[in-house]
Every structure is written in C-alpha cells, then in structure tokens.
Amino acid sequence: MAAVDGGEVDHLAGERATAHFDVDAMKVAWAGSRHAVEVNDRMARLVASDPVFRKDTRTMLSRKELFKDTLKKAAHAWKRIVELRLTEEEANLLRLYVDQPGYVDLHWGMFVPAIKGQGTEEQQKKWVPMAYKFQIIGCYAQTELGHGSNVQGLETTATFDPNTDEFVVHSPTLTSSKWWPGGLGKASTHAVVYARLITQGKDYGIHGFIVQLRSLDDHSPLPGITLGDIGGKFGSGAYNSMDNGVLRFDHVRIPRDQMLMRLSQVTREGKYVHSDVPKQLLYGTMVYVRQTIVADASKALSRAVCIAVRYSAIRKQFGSQAGGPETQVLNYKTQQSRLFPLLASAYAYRFVGEWLKWLYTDVMQKLEAKDYSTLPEAHACTAGLKSVTTSATADAIEECRKLCGGHGYLNSSGLPELFAVYVPACTYEGDNVVLLLQVARFLMKTVSQLASGKQPVGTTAYMGNIQYLMQCKSAVNTAGDWLNPAAIKEVFEARALRMAVNCAQNISKAPSQEEGFSELSPDLLESAVAHVQLIIVTKFFEKLQQDIIGHGVKEQLQNLCNIYALFLLHKHLGDFLSTGCITPKQGALANEQLGRLYAQVRPNAVALVDAFDYTDHYLSSVLGRYDGDVYPALYAEAWKDPLNETVIPDGYQEHLRPLLKQQLKFSRL
C-alpha cells in the first residue's frame, strides 16, 4: 500500500502485488462461471497463437487488402471450427477473439436468427442447415436509403402474383434502395429482405422474405439485382472490414414459400392470413440483437479501460518537490475520478447484460407458450439498455484515449480503432435517441395506468410505490450513509418516477397526447435515461446478493457498484436536486464518499482489469500490454509503419527536392 501511495511502484508486477482480492475468483465473477473462464481463455489463446489471425498491421492496409484479409480470416476461422469440432459456444468465442467485423457477424448474428424467429418449422428445416454449413451466406436487409428508423416507412415492395405463385420484389424509387446491410456489399449470397407485402391489391405492411442475391456458382448478381458496397466509413481500418451494401431489385421473382411465414401467411390463392400473435414479433430479431449489443458494450468498455488503467500505472509525469521519483499518473485524483467510474461501468454493464440475457430467454419461453404479456417490457429494456450502454461506452472509449495522453492517439494504442469500430453501435440496431423515445412511450403508458390501479411489474414495479416515492426525502446524513444500498435505490427510484410523472403531467396539458409527446421529447429522453440507469444500478445490487466466492471479491464489487451509482448521482445531480430527491448537502456527501471509494480502488485497479482476462492479441495495444513494457513496444511499433520502409520517402524526387533546390525567390524577399 505504502509503495503505491508513495508512487514507488513502477511496474505492473508491483501493482498486482497490492491487490486485496483473489483475481482468479474475480475472473469467475466477471465471466459468469469457471467453465466460461476456461472456454474464453482457451479460445482467446487459440486465436492469439495462430499467425493468420494477426492484426498488428491492420490499420496500414488499404480497403481492398483489409477486405481480403477479412475474407481470409473468416474462412480460416471456419476451417478451424470444423477441424477442431468446436461447439457453438466455442465457435462464437473464437469469432469474437478474431475481432474483425465482417460478413459472418451478420450471417450468424441476424440472418440465422431472423429465419429461426420468423420462419415456419418447414422453412427453418430448409434454410438453417444450409446457413449452418456455410453453403449460403446471409445478411439482414432492412434499412433503405430513405428510411432506417422508421421501419413502417420502408418502400421496397413484394407483390404476390397468383398466376405463378411468386412474389415480385421491386425497388420502386431510389430511396427504396437497401442501404447499409453488413455483408451485403460483396459477400452474401442471400438476404432476409424486409418489404411491403402487397396481395389482392392491398398493402399489408412490412414482412420478411428470403431472397437469393448472387449465383452459388460464380457469385455474380442474379438477374434483376444491382448491388455493391456503399463506400468507406469512419476511421482507418476499423469498420471498413465490413462490406455494408446497397441493393436494388428490378421485379425479382421469388417463390411464395420464401416469405417468412411464422407470423403471417399468404395462401396459394393470395389470401393474407395473420396468426394470432402480436405484429411486433416481426421486430424480434432486433430485440435479440439489441440484447447482444449490451453484452458487447461491456466487452468494448472493459478493453478500453484495461488499456487506460495499465498504461496509467506505467506512465509517470512530474515529480515530488524534492526532485524524487515522478508520479504514476494513476495516482492523480483527477485521473482516478475520470477512470474509475468507467471501470465500474464496465462491471455494471457486464452484469446487466447477463441479466438481460436471462430476461430475453424468459420472454422467449413465454412467447412459445403464447404468453405475450412481457413483450413490451422486453422491448423497453433491450431498447433502453442498448441505448444507454452504447452511448456511454462510445464516450468512455474516447475518454480512455484522452486518459492515455498523446500516445493514446496512436493507432498502436488500439484506442482509435476500437472507437471507430464501436461508435456506430450508437446508431445501428436503432438510433439511440429513437430507442429512448420508445422507452419513454412505455413509461408514459405505465404512469397513465397507475391511476386505474394497475400494479406495474418487472422493472417498473417501483412505480407502484408512487405514494411514498413522490414525497420521500433521503435520510442520508453522512458520507458513509451513501454506502447503504437502500439509500441509493430509494433516490434512484424517486428520481426516475418523479421525472416520468412530471413528463406525464406536462403532456396532459398539451392539446393532444401526440403534440405533448413531441414537445416534451427532450425531457422524455432524460426520463428514459433515469429509468434505465435505475435498472443498471438495481441489477448490480442484485448481483451482489448472489453467491460470490473468493477472497475479497465481493468487497471489490461492492466498491465498484457504489462508485457506479454515486458517479451517476454526481453526474446527474441536477435531476436529483430539481426533483427534490436529495439536498445540495447530500449531493456533496455523495461526492465525498466517491473520493473515498476511489482511494480504495486504487491499489486494486490493475488487478481489476486483469480479471477481464484479455490476451495481448485481443487488446492489440502497446499501451495495454500485460507486462507493462510499454516504451520499447511503442518504439518498435513506429518502425513498422510503411512510411518507414525507406529512409528517403517516395515523392522526394518529384516534390521535396525541387522545392528545397528551387531558384525562384519571392520578389519581396
């Protein structure tokens, strides 16, 4: 301890020695089980030891080279999966650790789930085995040039022709061109295409269809199909490994049985039949993917935090007055107050992601039994958590870059690429603002039902306690009182409820519900965020109630949970004060307690990021190396840049030499 406080520890081995908990046990708490640690570790090492999966020069490749490299890695990954007879769990992890966005993400992540979720048993029997063997490659073609968020506004048509028992898929306008689907541009042979179903002259709205796009013999586009890549995207390397595509149909005919018919059908005669299920199940694939995106958020955030914590323990700036050793930047209170809430958030998102996976599975089981009652909550939770965790993670990666100073801006730090790959998560699978407004709509509905005596359940159950929560005052008296979970939960519940009720009251004053909702939408966003943050805090507390084994593990998690909650309280102090949930004095006490908690995390910081169990290959950061040997790695990495292949740069003879040797002088000189 003294060594840390005194800034004498200058390597990561010393940092690890100061930890007050069993890191291996924390790995289990983080991964979910001992089995999960083992399989993660095995797959990560398998990838790290295979030269085909190297990624250290990735940011120096041209777009074409990068795309080819992605195809090579995906094919090699598949070869290894088959050769080693990996289970589905192992295969998914292997792909995760390959860590290069590509068509396989959409094939496994959306195309297969869309067929499983929306196809009949017969359709699944036909298509899923082909997809599982990679005899076909699929993507998810929903978004168009003119509409993404507004799914009901899509323009592509699928018109039933009873004469031939086929659908005619067509893009009637430029804006109806499919635009963005990952894997579509160059790789996919098939797509699940979302189009307006028209039969017997009537438009029945958006439905899914399986459409073959390319020949299975030579990969050329089928007749009537125009397709390609939509062009380079944000950042060097990064998401440019993905072939996001454009697709147009010119009266393309597909058999009737390629409409995904689990939810609704078109008969041989062209009659439209809708099953007795909510229409929203059409959006089921999006709900599934949003749930996985929350788990991805904790992965991306923990990577960035791991890099920033390790480097902050190595990096030293400024010394003591007496000219003693310089200070590790991790010892600066400002560095801690910026970094430790992000470390706590990584753990918080990990646990809420675990819970969300459970919720999703539970809802699916209920749907199988034709119980649709929990669907609105599943939608609100997945939409809200996707939105809050991805926005915070994107901001946090950028903050980690700044926490690493100048070196964080180098590609070799791993942070610029991580940011560029991650930041579209705020947009894809539902723009974060659009999704939060869905949560707000759900909250307004719940509040309006309180008056009728309907008891809210699940994550809105707290709203049933309205009499108390609308008028309660926090009893916190000392900084230490903020360590009481009940004190934290109460103020988070009161804040969320009061913000929702305020919005509902203001909406009711508007000429119409719709106008009120639109006028109040900035406030509704904040109300939705407050509700979602309450969910994350609550799930972290619930995690702490579980059987957590290992020396010191629970204590560390308690600290992180308190940091997460009190950091939010500090950040959103305006909400808590304006709704009268706490006094300014109580806000100041929360901040005081935060400072104490940071001091407790400090000696454990490096061990807490070690518990993520990331290989150097997965981190791909010279700053985040496990051994902390940062400077030689930074120095060596610079020499790998193609610009350093020659001492004299290309272009010297044409452009530099003539300039330096020029005889012309400015007349005024």
Ligand SMILES: CCCCCCCC/C=C\CCCCCC(=O)SCCNC(=O)CCNC(=O)[C@H](O)C(C)(C)COP(=O)(O)OP(=O)(O)OC[C@H]1O[C@@H](n2cnc3c(N)ncnc32)[C@H](O)[C@@H]1OP(=O)(O)O
């Ligand atoms: C470590 C690094 C990791 C990095 C990883 C990189 C790897 C990459 C991986 C993946 C690549 C990303 C893939 C991305 C793929 C895509 O983006 S696919 C396209 C996704 N598109 C969207 O998400 C569109 C967003 N829009 C919508 O979801 C909807 O249109 C809408 C919800 C905004 C509105 O729909 P609309 O039909 O107009 O509905 P409303 O009138 O608002 O609501 C009607 C009722 O339906 C309820 N509802 C809406 N959605 C759902 C749903 N999903 N489930 C259940 N219920 C839903 C809504 O609440 C309304 O209910 P009430 O009438 O009761 O109020």
Ligand SMILES: Cc1cc2nc3c(=O)[nH]c(=O)nc-3n(C[C@H](O)[C@H](O)[C@H](O)COP(=O)(O)OP(=O)(O)OC[C@H]3O[C@@H](n4cnc5c(N)ncnc54)[C@H](O)[C@@H]3O)c2cc1C
């Ligand atoms: C990297 C990447 C990969 C993608 N992959 C796929 C894929 O595989 N398949 C696929 O089908 N699609 C894919 N998409 C498309 C993606 O799903 C859409 O871009 C996303 O849903 C947002 O829709 P939009 O682009 O229409 O945004 P817009 O809705 O046009 O958003 C523009 C702005 O308008 C605001 N806005 C929109 N509506 C409202 C409203 N009602 N109230 C207030 N503000 C509003 C938004 O907040 C935003 O600020 C991908 C996108 C990206 C970036």
